[in-house]
Amino acid sequence: MEQFRPVHVVQEDAxxxxxLREGDEAAVRALYERFGGLVFTVANRMLKDRHRAExxxxxxxxxxxxxxxxxxxxRDFAPWLATIARRAAIDVLRREQRRPAGSLEVADLADSALVTLPPSAEQIETVWSVRAAIEGLEPDEREIVKMQHIDGHTHAEIAERLxxxxxxxxxxxxxxxxRLANRLSHLGEPNS
Structure with a gap:
């Protein structure tokens, strides 16, 4: 049985x-404000880890x-986003099954790296800006940047792999x- 949603909600989603289709970053923020809690809850229930869920x-x-x-x-954004969240959480679980994690019992509890605060809206926006800038690079440049900064490879390792x-x-x-410095120069500017 289909649930009826108020006309104004359907129009807001439309x-x-x-x-979103036009690439409006404000739409992503609005989507996050409306559905961020839902997505986090789905991910957190599956992963049982706040940091990974974030x-x-x-x-x-x-x-x-x-x-x-x-x-x-x-259509309603909630089921669409919940499905994406569920699939992303399953991907994380599968990756971890292939690469077992070490025990937390051997970790130094005083290590500041173990304590993380939830990201602020500005941090999330910065992450999206950086990722969008990287995705906007030429494919050969994008591949090198990802291998260097995400995978942690040296220039020599990248050269060998490619x-x-x-x-x-x-x-x-x-x-x-x-190119990234030019595209992301606005991130270093002080807020007015």
Whole structure:
């Protein structure tokens, strides 16, 4: 049996879907404000870990932004986002099954790295801006930036994996970082 939603809610979702399809970053923030709690709850129930659930939540909204054209206007965002959250949490669990984690019993409880605060809206916006800037790079530059900063590979390791010269890796990396610096220069500006 289909639930009836108020006309204004259906229209708000349709307007939000259209704004998402047009790449409107404000629409992503509005979507996060409306459904962030739901997405976090779905992820946290599956992962039983607040930090990993927060990471999945950020990932879900990035995926929603990237795949906005798949959302059908007039439908409810909640089930769509909950499905993305569930799939992302399953992906995390599968990755961890392949790579077992160490025991927390050997961790130093005084280590400041063990204490994390939830991300602020500004931090989430910064993460989205950086990810969008990286996705906007040329494919060969994007691959090198990801291998360098996300996977933690050195220039030599990247060159070996891609079967290209180290000098090529360095020049592509330099070009990519220059483009990223230009695209993200607004992040270093003080707020007015």
């Amino acid at each position: 307007d939000l879907a259209l704004a 990471e999945v939540t950020q990932h879900v909204f990035l995926q929603a932004w990237r795949n906005a054209e798949q959302f059908e206007p007039g 079967d290209i010269a180290v000098g090529t890796v360095k020049s592509r990396s330099h070009r990519a970082h220059r």
